[in-house]
Amino acid sequence: MGEKKKAKAIIVGGSTAGVSCAHALISAGWDVVVLEKSSQPPRGSPTGAGLALDRQSINIIESWLPQPQLLQQTTLPLTIDQNQTADGEKEASRMLTRDEDFNFRAAHWADLHGLLYNALPAEVFLWGHLFISFRTSGDNTSVTVEAKVLQTEEIIEINGDLLVAADGCLSPIRKTFLPDLKLRYSGYCAWRGVLDFSGNEDSETIRSIQRVYPDLGRCLYFDLRTGSHAVIYELLSKRLNWIWYVHQPEPEQKGNSVTMKVSSDMVENMYQEAEKIWGPELVRVMRETKEPFINIIYDCDPLEQIFFDNVVLIGDAAHPTTPHGVRSTNMSILDAAVLGKCVEKWGAENIPSALEEYQRIQLPVASEQVLHSRRLGRIKQGLALLDRKPFNPKTASAEECGELQQKNMPFFSNVPLSVD
Numbered sequence: 275m276g277e278k279k280k281a282k283a284i285i286v287g288g289s290t291a292g293v294s295c296a297h298a299l300i301s302a303g304w305d306v307v308v309l310e311k312s313s314q315p316p317r318g319s320p321t322g323a324g325l326a327l328d329r330q331s332i333n334i335i336e337s338w339l340p341q342p343q344l345l346q347q348t349t350l351p352l353t354i355d356q357n358q359t360a361d362g363e364k365e366a367s368r369m370l371t372r373d374e375d376f377n378f379r380a381a382h383w384a385d386l387h388g389l390l391y392n393a394l395p396a397e398v399f400l401w402g403h404l405f406i407s408f409r410t411s412g413d414n415t416s417v418t419v420e421a422k423v424l425q426t427e428e429i430i431e432i433n434g435d436l437l438v439a440a441d442g443c444l445s446p447i448r449k450t451f452l453p454d455l456k457l458r459y460s461g462y463c464a465w466r467g468v469l470d471f472s473g474n475e476d477s478e479t480i481r482s483i484q485r486v487y488p489d490l491g492r493c494l495y496f497d498l499r500t501g502s503h504a505v506i507y508e509l510l511s512k513r514l515n516w517i518w519y520v521h522q523p524e525p526e527q528k529g530n531s532v533t534m535k536v537s538s539d540m541v542e543n544m545y546q547e548a549e550k551i552w553g554p555e556l557v558r559v560m561r562e563t564k565e566p567f568i569n570i571i572y573d574c575d576p577l578e579q580i581f582f583d584n585v586v587l588i589g590d591a592a593h594p595t596t597p598h599g600v601r602s603t604n605m606s607i608l609d610a611a612v613l614g615k616c617v618e619k620w621g622a623e624n625i626p627s628a629l630e631e632y633q634r635i636q637l638p639v640a641s642e643q644v645l646h647s648r649r650l651g652r653i654k655q656g657l658a659l660l661d662r663k664p665f666n667p668k669t670a671s672a673e674e675c676g677e678l679q680q681k682n683m684p685f686f687s688n689v690p691l692s693v694d
Contacts, residue, residue, distance in 0.1 A: 280305060281622030284419050284432055286405045286447060287440035288312065290383070291589025291606035293390040295438050296398055297338040298614025304622075306398055307432060309421050313402040315391055316384045323466050324507060324515030325386065326352055326378045326494060326600040329687075331607040335386075339393050348389055349379040350510050354493035357678040359667040367486075370667060370675040376494065378600070382468065382509045386603075403430075405446065408437055414583040414626075436617070436625055437585045440606075443532060443572060443594035451582045457572040459524040460596055460648075462655055463534075464517050464571055465544055467563035472512035479562055482555040483514070490514070494600075496678070498667040499551055501656040506556065514559055517597075518548065519655055525570055534568040541566060571596055573648055576641030581629040588613060593640040598654060599647035599683045605640055612636055642684040653677060 283299050285292045288310030296306045327335070327349065336342035355376035359368045391399070402424045410417050417437045422429055439447035443457065471480050483506075487495055490508045497504045505517040525534055536544075544566070548557045560566065574594040580587045589606035613632045620628035652658075653665045665674060680686070 281436065281617070281625075282306070282434040283436040283438055284309065284417065284434040285438040285440050286419070287442060287589075287591070288391075288399060288401075289440065289442065289589075290387060290390075290603050291591070291610065292438075292440035293387060293394070294335075294338075294607045294610035295440055295588055295613065296394055297390060298610040299438075299617065300394070300398075301338065302614045302618035304617065307434070308399045309403040309405055309419070309432075310399060310401055311404045311424065313424065315399075315401070316387055323383060323468050323517075324509050324513075325381055325383055325603045326507075327381055327386075327607075328600075328604050329377050331604045332379060334607050334611045335390070339389065344389055346379075348385045348510060349381045350508055351492050352376060352378040352380050352494045352507060354489055355496075355680045356489070356493055357496045357498060357675065359498050368667075370498065370670065371679050373679050373681055376680060378494070380494075380507050380509055380515070382511075382513065382515075383603075385510065405441065408447070408450075408585070410437075410583055410585070417584055435584065435622055438613075439585065439587045439591045440589050441591050443574070443590040445587065445591035447585065448587055448591050451585070452577070455574065455577075457574050457594055460571040460573065460651060460655075461657065462519050462521045462571055462651075463525065464519050464569045464597070465560075465566055466517050466569055467515075467560065467566035468509065469514045469516070469559050469563040470512065471514065471562075475512065479555075479558045483559055486553060486555045494680075496654070497552070497556070498654060498665075498678075500666055500668065502551060503654040504552060504556065506559070516556070516559060516563070518544075518552075518560070519571070519651075520544075520547070521655065525568070527570065532570045532572060534570060536566065536568055540568075569597075571651070573644055576637070576644055580633050580637055584625050584629070586613065586629050586632065592636070593644050595640075595644045596647045596651045598651040599643060600680065601643050601647055601683070605643065608639075609636055639685050646682070646684055650678070650682075 282305040285295050285308045288308045292308050296308050299306050335345050355373040357370040404422045406420045408419045417434055419432045439445050441447055494507045503519055507515055509515050545561055548560055573596045580592040588609040595602055612635050616628040616632040656664045
């Protein structure tokens with residue numbers, strides 16, 4: 275065989291899925307360009323928050339980094355997955371489940387993105403470039419993307435062999451092929467925030483939260499109430515990540531985002547509601563967090579296909595999911611790795627075969643994980659399911675509590691990565 279043609283991929287979206295895909299395709303010998311509408315890389319802690327990386331994602335990321343040890347240095351261990359009913363120190367908490375073999379690591383989104391982005395050649399990313407449209411050639415062997423350079427308003431065209439839609443759960447590219455697809459609103463939103471307590475380690479807020487949650491720094495805590503639940507865990511650099519899931523009518527969406535800006539009145543109302551439900555230690559953490567925000571929680575019934583000619587969906591564009599199974603980031607990283615292996619195996623001249631194999635490997639895994647995450651969210655939020663009564667953390671049996679554990683996720687420890 276002669277030398278394989280060096281192919282070019284155009285990736286739309288520069289978040290975790292896009293930056294991961296850039297690594298995977300470069301490792302496969304491809305040229306890559308990433309179009310991202312943000313004007314520059316994220317600095318500090320923007321509206322992003324904590325995430326949990328599973329062992330497979332950790333191994334994949336380390337394979338992409340020239341200094342693999344940096345991943346360990348920018349994350350904290352999550353060795354425990356614990357579900358409890360807790361009400362701070364005023365009421366004894368009841369342990370529902372505790373898994374001490376939970377081999378994940380906690381990262382802040384901006385830290386992980388920075389690690390992956392800084393390990394790429396600088397010319398790969400085109401910041402401040404807004405995707406407008408694409409067209410494929412008549413024989414589907416090439417694709418042309420039109421984008422607007424936001425700083426100058428100039429319209430440019432980029433040609434490539436493959437278009438990767440890493441453009442999120444509201445994916446405009448997916449809408450081209452599936453115009454009638456509707457996301458499913460879960461019935462609840464998530465208030466989120468990250469408290470930076472550096473310099474305040476000895477404050478009463480931090481001392482009290484550490485008394486009530488003694489394993490912060492290695493534990494993923496889920497606090498359950500009837501009809502609601504919250505999450506709290508520690509991130510590197512003295513930060514606490516918290517989430518509170520709240521039932522409410524579907525908010526009106528503005529723009530292409532599932533993150534809502536909130537008013538000071540909304541924040542104050544959230545504090546007051548939290549005080550009725552959660553212990554004072556957790557409420558104090560919420561109150562001292564700068565700029566809490568709301569994520570609207572959506573998912574989507576599994577798609578029947580995730581590629582169309584030489585356009586392929588990855589990450590949340592391929593399988594919008596709720597966060598309850600901590601899968602979104604992990605699925606994005608795995609999508610990228612599998613896509614990279616497939617195109618490396620089949621070569622640039624056989625892109626349809628590569629995408630067929632990517633779909634064959636990833637679609638069944640993602641479909642099961644999305645549906646399991648949906649179910650887990652409904653259980654933890656006390657919502658009805660066809661096969662069980664609403665979960666009540668105060669009266670739940672040991673068997674019912676067992677369903678809360680992360681390790682029940684399909685393919686939890688053995689996601690297929692190998693390409694035959």
